[in-house]
Amino acid sequence: MEIELAKVDEVVDKYKGDEGMLIQILQDVQGEFRWLPKEALERVCKKLSIPISRAYRIATFYTAFSLEPRGRHLVNVCLGTACHVRGGSRILEKLEQSLDITAGHTTPDQKYSLERVNCLGCCALGPVITVDEEAHGRLVVKDIDAILDGYE
Amino acid sequence: MAQLKSLADFEKLRDEITGKRDPNKPCITICAGSGCIASGSPKVADAFIEELKNQGLQDKIDLRQTGCHGFCEKGTLVVIHPEHICYIQVQPEDIPEIITETITNGNVIERLLYVDPETGEKIAHEQDIPFYKYQDRLIFGNNSKTDPKNIDDYIALSGYSALAKTLFKMNTEEVLLEIKKSGLRGRGGGGFPTGRKWEEAARISSDIKYVIVNADEGDPGAYMDRSVLEGNPHSVLEGLIIGAYAVGAHEGFIYVRAEYPLAVENVGIAIKQAEDYGLLGKDILGSGFDFTITVHRGAGAFISGESSALMSAIEGQVGEPRPKHIHTVVKGVFDRPSVLNNVETWANVPIIIDKGADLYASVGTEGSTGTKIFSLVGKVNNTGLVEVPMGTSIRDIVFKIGGGIPGGKKFKAVQTGGPSGGCIPEALIDSPVDFDELTKLGAMMGSGGMIVLDEDTCMVDMARYFIDFLKDESCGKCTPCREGITQMLGILNDLCEGRGEEGDLELIEAIAEVTRAASLCALGQTAPNPVLTTIQYFRDEYEAHIRERRCPAGVCKALFSYYIDPEKCKACMICLRNCPVDAIIGEKGQIHVIDQAKCTKCGTCFDMCPDRFGAVTKVSGTVPTALPLEERVIQKGK
Ligand SMILES: Cc1cc2nc3c(=O)[nH]c(=O)nc-3n(C[C@H](O)[C@H](O)[C@H](O)COP(=O)(O)O)c2cc1C
Numbered sequence: 019m020e021i022e023l024a025k026v027d028e029v030v031d032k033y034k035g036d037e038g039m040l041i042q043i044l045q046d047v048q049g050e051f052r053w054l055p056k057e058a059l060e061r062v063c064k065k066l067s068i069p070i071s072r073a074y075r076i077a078t079f080y081t082a083f084s085l086e087p088r089g090r091h092l093v094n095v096c097l098g099t100a101c102h103v104r105g106g107s108r109i110l111e112k113l114e115q116s117l118d119i120t121a122g123h124t125t126p127d128q129k130y131s132l133e134r135v136n137c138l139g140c141c142a143l144g145p146v147i148t149v150d151e152e153a154h155g156r157l158v159v160k161d162i163d164a165i166l167d168g169y170e
Numbered sequence: 171m172a173q174l175k176s177l178a179d180f181e182k183l184r185d186e187i188t189g190k191r192d193p194n195k196p197c198i199t200i201c202a203g204s205g206c207i208a209s210g211s212p213k214v215a216d217a218f219i220e221e222l223k224n225q226g227l228q229d230k231i232d233l234r235q236t237g238c239h240g241f242c243e244k245g246t247l248v249v250i251h252p253e254h255i256c257y258i259q260v261q262p263e264d265i266p267e268i269i270t271e272t273i274t275n276g277n278v279i280e281r282l283l284y285v286d287p288e289t290g291e292k293i294a295h296e297q298d299i300p301f302y303k304y305q306d307r308l309i310f311g312n313n314s315k316t317d318p319k320n321i322d323d324y325i326a327l328s329g330y331s332a333l334a335k336t337l338f339k340m341n342t343e344e345v346l347l348e349i350k351k352s353g354l355r356g357r358g359g360g361g362f363p364t365g366r367k368w369e370e371a372a373r374i375s376s377d378i379k380y381v382i383v384n385a386d387e388g389d390p391g392a393y394m395d396r397s398v399l400e401g402n403p404h405s406v407l408e409g410l411i412i413g414a415y416a417v418g419a420h421e422g423f424i425y426v427r428a429e430y431p432l433a434v435e436n437v438g439i440a441i442k443q444a445e446d447y448g449l450l451g452k453d454i455l456g457s458g459f460d461f462t463i464t465v466h467r468g469a470g471a472f473i474s475g476e477s478s479a480l481m482s483a484i485e486g487q488v489g490e491p492r493p494k495h496i497h498t499v500v501k502g503v504f505d506r507p508s509v510l511n512n513v514e515t516w517a518n519v520p521i522i523i524d525k526g527a528d529l530y531a532s533v534g535t536e537g538s539t540g541t542k543i544f545s546l547v548g549k550v551n552n553t554g555l556v557e558v559p560m561g562t563s564i565r566d567i568v569f570k571i572g573g574g575i576p577g578g579k580k581f582k583a584v585q586t587g588g589p590s591g592g593c594i595p596e597a598l599i600d601s602p603v604d605f606d607e608l609t610k611l612g613a614m615m616g617s618g619g620m621i622v623l624d625e626d627t628c629m630v631d632m633a634r635y636f637i638d639f640l641k642d643e644s645c646g647k648c649t650p651c652r653e654g655i656t657q658m659l660g661i662l663n664d665l666c667e668g669r670g671e672e673g674d675l676e677l678i679e680a681i682a683e684v685t686r687a688a689s690l691c692a693l694g695q696t697a698p699n700p701v702l703t704t705i706q707y708f709r710d711e712y713e714a715h716i717r718e719r720r721c722p723a724g725v726c727k728a729l730f731s732y733y734i735d736p737e738k739c740k741a742c743m744i745c746l747r748n749c750p751v752d753a754i755i756g757e758k759g760q761i762h763v764i765d766q767a768k769c770t771k772c773g774t775c776f777d778m779c780p781d782r783f784g785a786v787t788k789v790s791g792t793v794p795t796a797l798p799l800e801e802r803v804i805q806k807g808k
């Protein structure tokens with residue numbers, strides 16, 4: 019896959035090549051590409067003069083990072099305690115069924131990626147999902163299809 | 171904006187800001203916290219801007235998009251000052267009427283008011299709504315009065331006055347003494363006395379020291395740190411600068427979780443504005459004290475909120491705990507003395523300096539002073555953020571403020587302390603909530619999550635939920651934590667799926683003992699709490715799962731089936747049409763039957779069946795055989 023390495027350079031330069039900012043750098047790189055392509059990680063590590071294993075260690079430790087391409091929209095389903103007691107897992111089941119993928123995966127048409135998360139900080143409105151940065155709360159199973167239809 | 175170079179400059183600026191503000195000028199405040207944003211508050215704000223322009227009122231009326239008001243359940247919230255008229259669930263369509271009727275004609279719009287579910291009474295003023303009336307909003311109060319993106323709003327409410335007092339009227343010893351005397355304890359979970367921590371750091375001589383805000387807020391179900399940071403970031407900055415002065419630090423970090431983009435944004439703006447005024451940076455207010463702040467974003471790992479793990483993350487390492495043979499106060503970030511406190515802890519600091527320790531300590535209980543913000547969520551009518559004096563009873567929080575349990579259901583327990591905490595049963599509902607009382611009950615204050623559970627919650631499932639959470643979040647470096655949690659989860663899964671055996675509970679208790687005693691960090695040490703408290707208080711429910719293969723609350727899917735009672739079914743087709751897997755057989759006039767082989771137990775039919783029929787039920791054990799087709803006809807007049 020061809021990626022624009024100039025964007026990676028820009029991010030690393032913004033942090034003045036400070037390896038202490040590695041987690042922030044990876045976040046910004048992911049912000050550019052929606053995932054962390056191998057070429058991008060190699061470039062980051064080369065510029066910071068650190069072994070690639072360090073970037074992989076971080077990328078696999080934190081849930082926010084993805085080493086696989088993500089769809090155009092990221093759906094995060096909250097399974098935090100407040101959402102759990104109000105039926106969050108049923109919302110997840112419905113999404114898995116409607117999108118025909120399991121959590122952690124992307125639809126074949128690259129439209130949606132589905133992830134489970136532990137709390138989106140809108141607990142009073144549970145169960146909650148976010149699509150990209152937009153939150154949808156007080157959900158019931160039958161709201162889901164209309165929400166999915168609302169994105170291009 | 172001119173930099174402030176002295177105390178006199180600061181006081182002059184404050185007088186200018188307050189002088190320009192007329193307390194009687196009408197002001198519309200719109201909640202722009204994350205909860206209300208999800209409920210559509212940006213559109214409401216746009217509609218107000220537009221309508222004020224249309225009616226030529228933009229100069230006569232102030233409009234302010236504020237931090238979270240806390241009553242997130244009822245968003246979008248709009249409050250009209252100076253009368254404090256509170257409108258709930260406001261939609262963009264309501265705006266022209268609000269401007270014409272309330273702002274211009276001075277009438278209250280009845281249909282937008284909060285209705286007390288008990289008395290049916292409509293309540294016009296914010297302070298009379300029970301949800302607000304019984305709170306004591308020391309920390310959270312300014313959220314709803316200020317625009318977090320405007321430092322002047324904070325200064326107008328005497329913001330940064332405590333900092334000015336600290337820098338010009340107090341030496342470091344006096345600040346330390348004041349914090350110690352206040353009795354402030356850490357709001358992030360452990361409840362460690364803040365003054366003692368600061369003093370230890372202050373006593374070490376080191377040219378570099380750090381102060382850090384823990385805004386990782388990993389406790390699932392808790393969001394008060396988010397709302398404080400988003401809604402009143404300057405209160406946290408002010409506390410942090412005061413702390414830095416007291417311990418002799420010149421650099422600070424704010425570690426925010428990535429899931430909180432608005433908090434990151436608002437903190438960034440706040441830092442910039444404070445720097446522009448000279449309240450941050452070199453030679454603050456001409457006092458000679460230098461201090462800068464860097465924001466770090468977390469990337470989604472609960473364990474990174476643990477103190478030593480967070481410090482590793484700030485260094486750019488993986489956020490895993492380290493052994494703390496030497497406290498992080500002595501050797502933390504880059505092996506330098508580091509003082510880490512929670513968001514809410516820092517936000518308490520300016521208030522203590524401002525009010526004085528004695529007045530501050532007069533609120534709360536002897537061992538736990540001040541107030542605490544709780545995230546009151548789950549099966550409760552008024553969900554939202556609630557700030558009460560320490561020592562308030564669970565009953566008052568859940569029933570007086572929370573308005574009780576929805577749908578006429580029975581209260582069962584509250585869960586406090588998140589994955590490190592426990593469940594407190596109904597019998598102990600009058601217990602006061604403070605650090606020591608909750609620990610005595612086997613639960614924990616934690617960061618302030620308070621999840622209300624009703625009779626439809628299965629306590630075995632709750633325990634399994636937390637252990638499952640911890641299995642994912644344990645960093646895995648020590649065996650008792652990694653393996654202990656995995657083994658406990660295996661047993662709990664067996665119980666929930668109908669494979670429980672006699673002796674399982676004793677086995678869990680034995681594993682719990684080792685996990686607690688031999689884990690490196692508090693994640694492992696406290697991991698057994700959710701299991702042990704539920705076994706302690708709800709043993710009969712565990713036994714029903716083991717001995718009768720029954721889930722009394724009807725939650726554990728393997729242990730019950732949905733069944734349509736042919737006596738009650740009116741063949742209305744509602745469940746049939748909504749079943750996502752077409753598992754319901756029937757037609758108009760023909761009693762519906764669930765095809766158990768197809769049913770995924772999603773519960774849609776149970777939710778959809780109209781209350782007046784109540785035909786869909788949960789049954790344990792074997793499902794009664796369906797009536798033969800010819801008997802499924804609904805007879806006329808039935
Ligand atoms: C697994 C784990 C997660 C934690 N997460 C947080 C957190 O998200 N926020 C927080 O303030 N403290 C958290 N803590 C507590 C911190 O380790 C630390 O005690 C606290 O930030 C100290 O600040 P305080 O004294 O003001 O409470 C966590 C602790 C553990 C063991």
Ligand code: SF4
Pocket residue numbers: 473491643644645646647648649651652689690691692693694695
């Ligand atoms: S107790 Fe658990 S989370 Fe803590 S360091 Fe050990 S393995 Fe990691």
Ligand code: FES
Pocket residue numbers: 096097098099100101102136137138139140141142144145146390391392
């Ligand atoms: S528990 Fe779902 S948003 Fe917090």
